[in-house]
Amino acid sequence: MDVMVPAPGDTSPLERFEAYVAAEGKVESDTWMPDAYRNTLVRQISQHAHSEIIGMQPEGNWLTRAPSLQRKAILLAKVQDEAGHGLYLYAAAETLGASRDDMVDALLAGTAKYSSIFNYPTPTWADIGAIGWLVDGAAIMNQVPLCRCSYGPYARAMKRICKEESFHQRQGFDILLTLCRGTDAQRAMAQDALDRWWWPSLMMFGPHDADSPHSATSMRWRIKRFSNDELRQRFVDVTAPQASYLGLRIPDDDLAYDERTGHWRFGEPDWDEFHRVLAGDGPCSAERIERRTRAHAEGAWVREAADAYARRHAETTAA
Amino acid sequence: MTTSRRLDLWEVFVRARGGLHHAHVGSIHASDAEMALENARDVFTRRGEAASLWVVPSDAIVASDPADADELFAPALDKEFRHPTFYEVPDGVANL
Numbered sequence: 001m002d003v004m005v006p007a008p009g010d011t012s013p014l015e016r017f018e019a020y021v022a023a024e025g026k027v028e029s030d031t032w033m034p035d036a037y038r039n040t041l042v043r044q045i046s047q048h049a050h051s052e053i054i055g056m057q058p059e060g061n062w063l064t065r066a067p068s069l070q071r072k073a074i075l076l077a078k079v080q081d082e083a084g085h086g087l088y089l090y091a092a093a094e095t096l097g098a099s100r101d102d103m104v105d106a107l108l109a110g111t112a113k114y115s116s117i118f119n120y121p122t123p124t125w126a127d128i129g130a131i132g133w134l135v136d137g138a139a140i141m142n143q144v145p146l147c148r149c150s151y152g153p154y155a156r157a158m159k160r161i162c163k164e165e166s167f168h169q170r171q172g173f174d175i176l177l178t179l180c181r182g183t184d185a186q187r188a189m190a191q192d193a194l195d196r197w198w199w200p201s202l203m204m205f206g207p208h209d210a211d212s213p214h215s216a217t218s219m220r221w222r223i224k225r226f227s228n229d230e231l232r233q234r235f236v237d238v239t240a241p242q243a244s245y246l247g248l249r250i251p252d253d254d255l256a257y258d259e260r261t262g263h264w265r266f267g268e269p270d271w272d273e274f275h276r277v278l279a280g281d282g283p284c285s286a287e288r289i290e291r292r293t294r295a296h297a298e299g300a301w302v303r304e305a306a307d308a309y310a311r312r313h314a315e316t317t318a319a
Numbered sequence: 320m321t322t323s324r325r326l327d328l329w330e331v332f333v334r335a336r337g338g339l340h341h342a343h344v345g346s347i348h349a350s351d352a353e354m355a356l357e358n359a360r361d362v363f364t365r366r367g368e369a370a371s372l373w374v375v376p377s378d379a380i381v382a383s384d385p386a387d388a389d390e391l392f393a394p395a396l397d398k399e400f401r402h403p404t405f406y407e408v409p410d411g412v413a414n415l
Contacts, residue, residue: 030385077365084362091346094328100348101325157345164366303326303350310351
């Protein structure tokens with residue numbers, strides 16, 4: 001039976017739950033929770049897990065072509081981290097009753113969403129720098145507040161992930177810094193990557209608050225701590241000076257520091273593109289799912305062999 | 320679409336270094352104990368977090384029923400005298 005969160009008086013389970021999370025109470029898998037809270041979390045956590053798993057591909061594209069043995073080893077470690085993050089998150093979603101097989105099947109069937117950013121291609125080495133610096137930077141901005149999420153298993157997974165992510169962003173910046181201190185051609189390559197990744201990175205924070213219908217509920221339930229627009233602003237504020245340091249130009253004519261507010265003003269992302277890519281019509285959407293499906297199918301014999309071995313071993317031990 | 324039997328769920332406990340107790344860190348899927356240990360190492364100890372690892376089949380864990388928490392743990396709350404702060408220590412008395 002589910003434990004009912006404590007609250008005095010004659011209140012409904014929903015009212016008690018709302019009061020409990022509003023007072024920063026932490027929810028565990030055996031705490032009574034409204035179906036909508038459970039469903040919201042399963043959707044968010046599984047999408048997050050899928051993003052980590054699909055996110056291995058754009059970077060995996062450069063594993064064999066990284067420019068030095070050390071860059072190769074670093075990138076391999078980073079991609080392995082992304083796999084680990086996917087596993088932490090799938091496990092967190094499972095505590096809510098979701099089945100791993102169902103989640104994987106939904107991803108492969110194309111019915112589950114994942115971050116639109118991973119549907120963009122990585123044609124140059126500078127893209128690996130831009131992903132670490134911008135994409136992981138935006139992800140960290142989103143994820144740090146999730147360490148205080150009301151759902152315990154998700155919050156604990158996010159703490160591990162954030163601890164591991166900090167090297168990801170720095171290694172990306174380091175790649176771009178090296179390119180920006182190099183030849184004209186290397187600087188041009190870095191600028192080209194920034195030109196392509198800037199806007200999709202801003203889109204990672206999701207639609208404007210006014211167009212994000214579930215945000216208010218998620219904030220009331222202490223799943224979200226800051227609105228999409230707040231986090232996007234914070235990202236621009238910290239990233240603009242970093243771009244200056246690199247000597248790169250952010251591709252936004254409206255970008256300007258506002259002395260009065262202490263914030264950077266910036267232009268409007270192309271929301272049509274955002275919705276198109278999110279709906280599965282990104283430059284690499286089909287390729288990403290096709291490749292994951294192939295990897296899953298090609299791993300089937302490993303799962304079957306492990307299963308057969310475990311059964312045989314159990315029988316031998318029992319005999 | 321998934322062909323094989325669903326892998327079993329295992330709970331992972333890590334001892335960060337000698338002298339500390341093993342603490343629960345999360346769960347993984349594996350078909351047997353050996354794979355569970357290897358997967359736990361790969362997923363939870365990539366940065367030297369462990370001096371020792373335990374893996375336990377999740378269904379081997381016996382947990383208290385959260386619905387019984389009040390009855391189970393409330394008696395402890397009645398016994399404030401188990402805590403040293405219950406007792407008044409007069410001024411002038413030291414080393415107590």
